[in-house]
Amino acid sequence: MSNTQIRIFLGGDVFGPVGLRCAETILPSFLRDASIDFCVLNGENATGGTGISGPDALRLLAAGADVITGGNHSFEKRDYWPALAEMPQLLRPANFPPPIEEYDNAPPGRGSGVFEKNGIRYAVLNVQGREEMTPLDCPFRAADTAVSTWNAEEKPPVILIDFHAESTREKEALALYLAGRVAAVAGTHTHVQTADERILDGGTAFVTDLGMTGPIRSVIGVDPESAIKRNITQVLYRMELPETPGALRGLVVTVDPESRRAISVERIEIPEKA
Numbered sequence: 001m002s003n004t005q006i007r008i009f010l011g012g013d014v015f016g017p018v019g020l021r022c023a024e025t026i027l028p029s030f031l032r033d034a035s036i037d038f039c040v041l042n043g044e045n046a047t048g049g050t051g052i053s054g055p056d057a058l059r060l061l062a063a064g065a066d067v068i069t070g071g072n073h074s075f076e077k078r079d080y081w082p083a084l085a086e087m088p089q090l091l092r093p094a095n096f097p098p099p100i101e102e103y104d105n106a107p108p109g110r111g112s113g114v115f116e117k118n119g120i121r122y123a124v125l126n127v128q129g130r131e132e133m134t135p136l137d138c139p140f141r142a143a144d145t146a147v148s149t150w151n152a153e154e155k156p157p158v159i160l161i162d163f164h165a166e167s168t169r170e171k172e173a174l175a176l177y178l179a180g181r182v183a184a185v186a187g188t189h190t191h192v193q194t195a196d197e198r199i200l201d202g203g204t205a206f207v208t209d210l211g212m213t214g215p216i217r218s219v220i221g222v223d224p225e226s227a228i229k230r231n232i233t234q235v236l237y238r239m240e241l242p243e244t245p246g247a248l249r250g251l252v253v254t255v256d257p258e259s260r261r262a263i264s265v266e267r268i269e270i271p272e273k274a
């Protein structure tokens with residue numbers, strides 16, 4: 001831990017081979033140089049742009065991620081399901097509907113976890129939005145339940161929320177709903193980094209979207225030419241993955257260990273060296 005403050009890096013959606021390369025080549029030295037104590041990466045697009053495989057999750061953990069969060073693509077790769085079930089540091093959205101016994105429909109894995117590192121306890125919750133997305137259970141209620149439970153503990157953890165959502169209003173609403181009760185609410189999923197990072201009343205860091213760790217010249221990660229062709233023709237042509245320089249994107253949040261609240265935020269975009 002760096003002196004009296006905790007420094008946390010929240011990294012946005014790792015996308016495809018370029019995103020994996022950025023995580024492996026930029027992240028380790030960044031975490032060291034920026035004195036980061038704890039790192040959460042969203043990995044839902046790491047493998048081929050949709051989903052993440054078990055081996056690619058191990059690559060992100062080896063690069064320095066302490067926790068990998070997910071989103072609407074969490075269950076895309078079947079080989080990730082056993083990894084989700086077995087490894088507590090791999091999260092998927094928490095607000096899937098509860099299982100009904102006769103349908104055996106419990107989604108694999110878990111939506112939150114508490115992780116101890118260098119004497120500090122961090123609670124990470126992954127929730128998914130419902131506006132312009134699959135209508136899961138209410139992310140506000142899911143977050144409220146988890147956050148209330150953690151904050152009622154004798155020694156509550158530093159609480160970090162990855163809100164994987166399309167709607168800016170839903171993201172801002174959840175952040176303000178949780179303001180003063182958690183250290184950070186970071187939006188993911190749109191892949192476009194927003195410039196609204198700030199500390200809400202009560203010491204909760206917030207940004208609408210962390211941005212994507214992936215190819216810079218792309219349409220939210222995919223090859224621009226194939227994306228343009230889709231837009232012009234309205235035919236679902238295959239989306240190609242570009243081979244182009246990428247960037248690491250996310251947010252550094254500095255937290256006071258006593259109050260467990262955010263002191264400062266800094267938006268991060270580190271392009272690959274040419």
Ligand SMILES: [Fe+2]
Nearest residue numbers: 013044045189
């Ligand atoms: Fe994504």
Ligand SMILES: [Fe+2]
Nearest residue numbers: 071072073189
């Ligand atoms: Fe997503």
